[in-house]
Amino acid sequence: MIVHDKILLDNEVLLEEAALLESGGFINKEQYNLIKKELPTFKIHRNILVRLGFFLLGALLYLSICGVIALIGFSGSTNDNFIYIGCYLFAVVGFAGSEILAQNNYFRHGLDDTFILGSILNAGFAIGISTEGDNFSAVAITVATVSLIIYLRYLHLLSALIFYLALTAFFGYVIFEFLEAGQAILPFFIMLYSVGTYYLCSNLIQKQKEFYYYNGIFLIKNTALVLFYLSGNYFIVREFSASLSEVYYEVSPEIPFSWFFWGFTFLVPVFYLFYALKNKDKILLWIVILALGFSIFTFRNYFHVLPVEAALTLGGLILFAIAYFSIKKLKNNESGITFKPDRINNSDSLLNSEALIIASTFGMQPEVQTPDSPMKFGGGDFSGGGSGGSF
Numbered sequence: 001m002i003v004h005d006k007i008l009l010d011n012e013v014l015l016e017e018a019a020l021l022e023s024g025g026f027i028n029k030e031q032y033n034l035i036k037k038e039l040p041t042f043k044i045h046r047n048i049l050v051r052l053g054f055f056l057l058g059a060l061l062y063l064s065i066c067g068v069i070a071l072i073g074f075s076g077s078t079n080d081n082f083i084y085i086g087c088y089l090f091a092v093v094g095f096a097g098s099e100i101l102a103q104n105n106y107f108r109h110g111l112d113d114t115f116i117l118g119s120i121l122n123a124g125f126a127i128g129i130s131t132e133g134d135n136f137s138a139v140a141i142t143v144a145t146v147s148l149i150i151y152l153r154y155l156h157l158l159s160a161l162i163f164y165l166a167l168t169a170f171f172g173y174v175i176f177e178f179l180e181a182g183q184a185i186l187p188f189f190i191m192l193y194s195v196g197t198y199y200l201c202s203n204l205i206q207k208q209k210e211f212y213y214y215n216g217i218f219l220i221k222n223t224a225l226v227l228f229y230l231s232g233n234y235f236i237v238r239e240f241s242a243s244l245s246e247v248y249y250e251v252s253p254e255i256p257f258s259w260f261f262w263g264f265t266f267l268v269p270v271f272y273l274f275y276a277l278k279n280k281d282k283i284l285l286w287i288v289i290l291a292l293g294f295s296i297f298t299f300r301n302y303f304h305v306l307p308v309e310a311a312l313t314l315g316g317l318i319l320f321a322i323a324y325f326s327i328k329k330l331k332n333n334e335s336g337i338t339f340k341p342d343r344i345n346n347s348d349s350l351l352n353s354e355a356l357i358i359a360s361t362f363g364m365q366p367e368v369q370t371p372d373s374p375m376k377f378g379g380g381d382f383s384g385g386g387s388g389g390s391f
Contacts, residue, residue: 042107054110087126094119140170160216190231197224232264235298
C-alpha cells in the first residue's frame with residue numbers, strides 16, 4: 001500500500017535520530033555529515049518555511065492545470081454539465097500529481113502537499129456539488145475515506161488528522177439528524193467515541209511492528225484527548241446547542257445537566273495533568289495547559305467575578321507562584337520529574353561512548369591530535385637531535 005521506498009523511510013528515521021544526537025552534542029558535525037552522505041533519502045524540506053514556499057508554488061501549478069482543464073471544458077457548447085464533473089477531474093489531477101511526485105521520491109517537500117490536499121478538497125467538492133449540498137454525511141464520509149487512503153499510501157500526516165475530523169463530523173451529523181434525542185446525547189456520544197479512539201490507537205501502537213504508521217496513529221490518539229475535553233466543555237456544549245436551536249437567543253440559554261459539564265470542564269484537565277506527570281507525557285502536558293486556559297476562559301465568559309485587569313494580575317501571581325515553587329522543588333531531581341534540561345539536548349555525559357558507537361557502526365576512525373612537543377627537532381640545534389651536521 002505504501003508507495004514510498006521503505007529503505008528510504010528507514011534512512012529518514014536514522015537521519016532524524018542522528019540529527020538529535022548531533023544537536024545534543026553526542027556526535028559532531030563531521031560525523032553527522034558522514035552519516036547523511038552514507039544514507040540516501042527523499043527530496044524533503046525539514047524547514048517549515050521552505051516547505052510552505054514550495055506548497056504555494058505547487059498551488060500555482062495545480063491551479064494552472066485545473067484552469068486549463070476548466071477552459072477546455074467550458075469552451076464546448078454542449079458541455080453545460082461540466083461543473084458537475086469538473087471537480088472529479090480536478091481530484092484525479094491531484095491523485096495523479098501525488099503519485100508522480102511520490103514515485104520520484106518527493107516526501108514532505110511542499111509540492112506533494114499541494115496535490116494531496118487538493119485531491120481531498122476536490123473530492124469533497126465533487127460529492128457536494130453532485131448532491132447539491134443536501135447530503136453532508138456523504139461529503140464527510142467521502143473526505144474521510146479519501147484521506148485514509150492517501151495516508152495509508154503516502155504517509156501524509158495531515159491527511160490522518162483530516163480523516164479523523166471528517167469521520168467525527170460524519171458520526172456527529174448522523175447522530176444529530178437521525179436520532180430523535182440526537183442533540184441531547186451528542187456530547188456523550190462524542191465522549192465515548194473519543195475514549196474508544198484513544199484506546200484503539202493505544203493498542204495499535206503497541207501492536208505496530210513497523211514504524212511507518214506510528215506518527216499518524218499517535219496524532220489521532222492525542223487529537224482524541226482534545227476532542228474528549230471539548231465534547232464536555234460547558235462553553236462548547238452550551239453555545240453549540242444554542243446555535244442548533246431554531247429560536248434565536250441574544251444570550252444562550254442554560255443547558256440541562258449544567259453541573260455535570262461545569263465539573264467536566266475543570267476536572268478533566270486535572271485528570272490529564274495527573275496522568276501526564278505519572279507517564280511523563282510532554283504532549284499531554286501541552287494539552288493540559290491549553291485545556292486549563294480554555295477552562296478559565298469558559299468561566300470568565302459567564303461569571304465576571306473580578307475586573308479583567310484584576311483577574312489577569314491575580315492569575316499571573318498564581319502562575320508565578322506555581323512556577324517558582326515547582327522549579328525550587330524539582331531543580332535537584334536527577335530522575336523522574338525534574339527541571340533539569342533534557343539530556344538529549346544538553347549533556348556532555350556519554351559523549352565519548354556515543355561517538356564510539358557511531359564510529360564503530362559507520363566505520364569512522366576517531367581523529368587523534370598529538371599535542372605539540374615542547375622539544376623542537378631539526379637542524380641539530382639542541383642535543384644533536386636530527387642533526388644537520390652541526391652540534
